[in-house]
Amino acid sequence: MNHQGVISSFARHGKKIPALVLLLLVMVFASPAHAARIGDVTETNAWEQALRFFTFRDDGLRVALAGCMLLGLNCGLLGGFIVVRRLSLVGDTLSHAVLPGVALGFMWNMTKDPVAILIGATLVGGVAMLAVNVITRTTKLKQDTALGLVLSSFFAIGLCLVSMIQQLPTGNKSGLDKFFFGQAAAISEGDLWLLSGTTLVSLVFLVVCYRGLLTLSFHRGYGETLGLPMSWLHHALMLFTSFAVVTAMQAVGVVLVSAMLIIPAATAYLLTDRMHRLLIYAAIFGLLTAALGAFFSFLGNNLPTGPFMVLAGAMFFMAAFFFSPRHGWLIRLWRQRSRRLRTERENTLKAMHRVLENRQFHGESVSLLELAQLRRETLEESRHRALELERAHLATLSSGGNDVHFTPEGWQQAQAIVRNHRLWELYLTNVMQFESDHVHDEAEKIEHILGADAVRELERKLAFPQTDPHGRKIPGVRDAESAPQPRSELTGYKSS
Amino acid sequence: MTNLIPVFDFERVVVSPWTDSIDTYGWMVLMAFLVTATCGLVGNYLILRRMALVGDAISHSVLPGLAVAYLFTGALSVPIMFAGALGAGLLTTVLIEFIHTRSRIKADAAIGITFCTLFALGVVIINVFASRVHLDTDCVLYGELSYLSRGANEIAPPEVLVMGGVAIVVVLLITLFYKELLVSSFDASLSASLGFPPKFIHLALMAVLSIVIVSAFESVGAILVIATLILPGATAQLISTRLSVCLWLSVLFAALSAVLGLHLSLWIGSSMAAAVVVSGTGLFVLAWLFGPHGVLRRRLGAREGEGGLEKDEPQAGAVTE
Numbered sequence: 001m002n003h004q005g006v007i008s009s010f011a012r013h014g015k016k017i018p019a020l021v022l023l024l025l026v027m028v029f030a031s032p033a034h035a036a037r038i039g040d041v042t043e044t045n046a047w048e049q050a051l052r053f054f055t056f057r058d059d060g061l062r063v064a065l066a067g068c069m070l071l072g073l074n075c076g077l078l079g080g081f082i083v084v085r086r087l088s089l090v091g092d093t094l095s096h097a098v099l100p101g102v103a104l105g106f107m108w109n110m111t112k113d114p115v116a117i118l119i120g121a122t123l124v125g126g127v128a129m130l131a132v133n134v135i136t137r138t139t140k141l142k143q144d145t146a147l148g149l150v151l152s153s154f155f156a157i158g159l160c161l162v163s164m165i166q167q168l169p170t171g172n173k174s175g176l177d178k179f180f181f182g183q184a185a186a187i188s189e190g191d192l193w194l195l196s197g198t199t200l201v202s203l204v205f206l207v208v209c210y211r212g213l214l215t216l217s218f219h220r221g222y223g224e225t226l227g228l229p230m231s232w233l234h235h236a237l238m239l240f241t242s243f244a245v246v247t248a249m250q251a252v253g254v255v256l257v258s259a260m261l262i263i264p265a266a267t268a269y270l271l272t273d274r275m276h277r278l279l280i281y282a283a284i285f286g287l288l289t290a291a292l293g294a295f296f297s298f299l300g301n302n303l304p305t306g307p308f309m310v311l312a313g314a315m316f317f318m319a320a321f322f323f324s325p326r327h328g329w330l331i332r333l334w335r336q337r338s339r340r341l342r343t344e345r346e347n348t349l350k351a352m353h354r355v356l357e358n359r360q361f362h363g364e365s366v367s368l369l370e371l372a373q374l375r376r377e378t379l380e381e382s383r384h385r386a387l388e389l390e391r392a393h394l395a396t397l398s399s400g401g402n403d404v405h406f407t408p409e410g411w412q413q414a415q416a417i418v419r420n421h422r423l424w425e426l427y428l429t430n431v432m433q434f435e436s437d438h439v440h441d442e443a444e445k446i447e448h449i450l451g452a453d454a455v456r457e458l459e460r461k462l463a464f465p466q467t468d469p470h471g472r473k474i475p476g477v478r479d480a481e482s483a484p485q486p487r488s489e490l491t492g493y494k495s496s
Numbered sequence: 497m498t499n500l501i502p503v504f505d506f507e508r509v510v511v512s513p514w515t516d517s518i519d520t521y522g523w524m525v526l527m528a529f530l531v532t533a534t535c536g537l538v539g540n541y542l543i544l545r546r547m548a549l550v551g552d553a554i555s556h557s558v559l560p561g562l563a564v565a566y567l568f569t570g571a572l573s574v575p576i577m578f579a580g581a582l583g584a585g586l587l588t589t590v591l592i593e594f595i596h597t598r599s600r601i602k603a604d605a606a607i608g609i610t611f612c613t614l615f616a617l618g619v620v621i622i623n624v625f626a627s628r629v630h631l632d633t634d635c636v637l638y639g640e641l642s643y644l645s646r647g648a649n650e651i652a653p654p655e656v657l658v659m660g661g662v663a664i665v666v667v668l669l670i671t672l673f674y675k676e677l678l679v680s681s682f683d684a685s686l687s688a689s690l691g692f693p694p695k696f697i698h699l700a701l702m703a704v705l706s707i708v709i710v711s712a713f714e715s716v717g718a719i720l721v722i723a724t725l726i727l728p729g730a731t732a733q734l735i736s737t738r739l740s741v742c743l744w745l746s747v748l749f750a751a752l753s754a755v756l757g758l759h760l761s762l763w764i765g766s767s768m769a770a771a772v773v774v775s776g777t778g779l780f781v782l783a784w785l786f787g788p789h790g791v792l793r794r795r796l797g798a799r800e801g802e803g804g805l806e807k808d809e810p811q812a813g814a815v816t817e
Contacts, residue, residue, distance in 0.1 A: 083602075083605050086602050086604050086605070087604070088602075088604040088605040088607070088608040089549050089552075089604050089607065089608060091608070092549075092552070092608055096719060135784070138784075138791050138794075139734055139784065139789070140733070140789075141543070141730055141733065141734070142543075142546050142548075144546050144547070144548040144549045145543045145546075145548045145726055145730055147548070147549060148548040148549055148551065148552055148722050148723075148725070148726045149548075149723075149726050149727065149730055149777075149780070151552070151719075151722060152719060152720060152722040152723030152726065152727070152773060153723055153727065153773060153774070153776070153777035153780070155719050155720065155723075156720055156723055156769075156770045156771075156773035156774050156777065157770075157774055157777070159720075159766065159767060159769075159770035160760075160764060160766040160770045160771060160774055163764075163765060163766040163767060163770070164501075164502075164764055164765065164766060167502075167765050181619060255556070255612075255615060255718070255719070256612055256615065256616055258608055258612060259608065259609070259612030259613070259616070262605050262608040262609055262612070263608075263609055263612065263613075265605075266601055266605045266609055269600065269601065269605075270599060270600065270601070300623075300624065303620070303623050303624070304619060304623060306616070306619075307615075307616035307617070307619040307620045307623075308616070308620065309616075310612050310613060310615075310616035311613065311616050311617065311620060313613075314609070314612075314613040314616070317609060317613075321595070321598075321599055321601075327599055327600050329598045329599060
């Protein structure tokens with residue numbers, strides 16, 4: 001993995017992201033904007049407000065929205081790596097601990113100069129991370145304690161500094177208090193430039209060092225043995241994260257800025273297993289979250305923006321948590337349920353097959369009574385199972401619902417499941433040297449999960465066996481001779 | 497820039513709070529001590545159980561609990577406040593558990609998501625129902641230790657009484673269940689086999705934590721309460737490796753940082769809560785540098801080639817009984 005590889009790989013992975021950013025930048029700088037409060041207008045009609053929001057009539061709104069979206073993008077992208085590396089609470093610590101830096105940056109020339117604040121905050125953020133490192137290395141305190149310590153004590157120092165500033169004659173109108181809960185309207189044009197600058201820089205960083213960051217996240221030790229600058233990458237990631245945190249603070253506030261790092265990325269983490277996709281999703285969720293949060297806070301006049309962003313993000317997260325196609329909780333529950341139902345159906349089919357087999361396949365229908373006897377259950381339960389089969393079009397019921405017949409699909413499935421069961425029993429006895437009376441329970445479990453390829457491979461391994469360890473016939477893949485012979489239109493069988 | 501650091505007026509900063517205005521500042525120091533000591537006692541266990549950041553989470557999510565309690569009752573008496581905080585604290589614990597056991601989200605992200613969302617919810621409730629929820633968001637963040645005033649026929653300001661009650665309950669609980677807490681903090685399976693279910697103790701600890709946090713909330717605010725939870729315990733554990741000693745030491749540190757905090761806040765004119773935490777941080781740094789296992793001691797020991805304390809006392813071990 002040399003640098004050439006690194007550079008050429010970003011070209012592949014990073015194509016979609018720059019396009020997005022370009023679009024955004026065009027949107028942002030298309031018209032000159034000057035800072036007006038979002039909530040200046042006092043009318044409270046929600047529709048009116050929504051209309052104003054979507055027509056982008058106000059310059060202040062444009063700036064605020066663009067700023068929010070930029071920070072959403074930036075935090076989302078960086079958050080991807082933060083969440084994957086289990087550093088979520090480092091982001092939290094960083095966001096609180098930079099407060100003294102904000103105050104120091106303000107003291108530089110007693111104005112809210114975004115660049116000075118950025119520099120001060122980044123320096124202090126670095127010191128904070130260093131302190132966490134040193135505390136965990138030189139004492140027996142664990143990392144969580146060190147994080148909590150640094151978080152709160154730096155915050156307290158910051159509070160002291162802020163109150164010292166506010167006692168100065170020039171410090172009253174400093175607007176530093178906007179840093180706590182965040183107000184998107186406080187984003188000025190200078191802030192916007194800074195936001196787009198940091199976003200651009202961290203974008204370039206992510207794209208250029210994508211491969212290295214990937215190694216850092218998943219195989220740090222491997223990267224170190226290759227001689228890749230892992231710790232440099234780590235520090236760079238932290239640096240860009242503190243840039244993102246500091247620039248986002250104005251809109252989201254100190255307390256909630258870590259949410260912008262964590263929530264979009266965690267949402268993306270629930271949706272995909274591929275890192276580059278995760279980053280793209282996280283960026284998109286960051287954008288959406290920020291825009292939605294700005295919208296909500298715009299609807300009600302002068303409501304703080306940060307909490308609404310976080311709530312919007314939490315909405316996305318909840319949706320992904322419950323309904324993500326692969327990892328969603330409800331989806332998984334539903335999948336488990338359908339698997340359980342399928343297992344039940346297959347067991348019923350197998351029991352029907354067994355009944356027919358016991359009669360040497362004389363006759364075509366299985367009565368519920370036979371089924372109930374074989375499975376040692378009540379007639380009602382058997383009827384319920386038969387109805388389940390009918391619902392899945394695997395069997396039909398006749399003669400007043402007392403006889404069950406296979407449909408062709410049902411017959412095929414029954415044969416397949418019996419085949420799986422018996423092949424596995426045979427495999428366990430012949431190849432694994434299990435005792436033949438110990439194999440049934442194992443086969444009961446695996447018969448429902450064996451795939452078609454595995455079955456074919458088993459057949460090959462066992463040289464296309466005809467009978468299982470208990471002397472019963474194994475239905476072959478093209479083996480239809482044992483099917484119940486008489487077929488009629490009434491029962492749904494095709495006569496072929 | 498030059499007038500940033502106020503003049504150090506010895507009379508005003510050091511003497512007067514203990515003489516002329518003892519009636520105001522005495523209560524403030526007492527309150528600060530009670531808050532820091534109670535939080536520090538509970539915090540010792542948090543540190544041992546590596547749950548320092550769960551404390552962080554609960555301290556943030558107490559806010560929506562308070563806001564909802566306000567919304568439903570319209571006023572905030574002590575029991576209602578405690579009920580709201582208890583609900584919020586347990587909800588946080590359960591949510592964190594739920595998110596990280598039911599999905600692939602790791603515990604750290606689950607903590608972050610839970611408390612940020614709940615905190616945001618709290619702020620939104622306060623802002624949207626501003627007319628009915630009278631919680632000061634500034635107070636939520638910074639806390640306010642002043643305005644403690646004693647009514648004509650009261651023994652102490654009501655806030656101090658409540659905090660004192662909570663402190664007594666916490667001390668009682670710790671003395672009564674010392675063994676249970678100790679065992680379950682160090683060895684969950686041993687604790688289970690002795691008949692102290694670790695799950696239950698965990699939840700009970702979280703419940704006590706929420707109560708402690710909410711009673712400290714008004715004084716120190718959502719973020720500084722983390723400091724009062726962690727700082728005394730962490731400082732104590734730098735000095736001693738015995739839990740009982742650590743508990744005593746954290747009370748001592750609480751007293752020291754409360755007194756130092758008062759003077760610091762008078763000097764620089766900051767909020768007293770922040771000053772208490774800053775002086776606590778100072779104490780931590782001192783313990784870190786000069787404590788028995790401190791950085792300097794070990795440096796010196798290493799230079800003399802004797803290994804210093806490290807040889808005769810295995811300091812790497814965690815706190816033991």
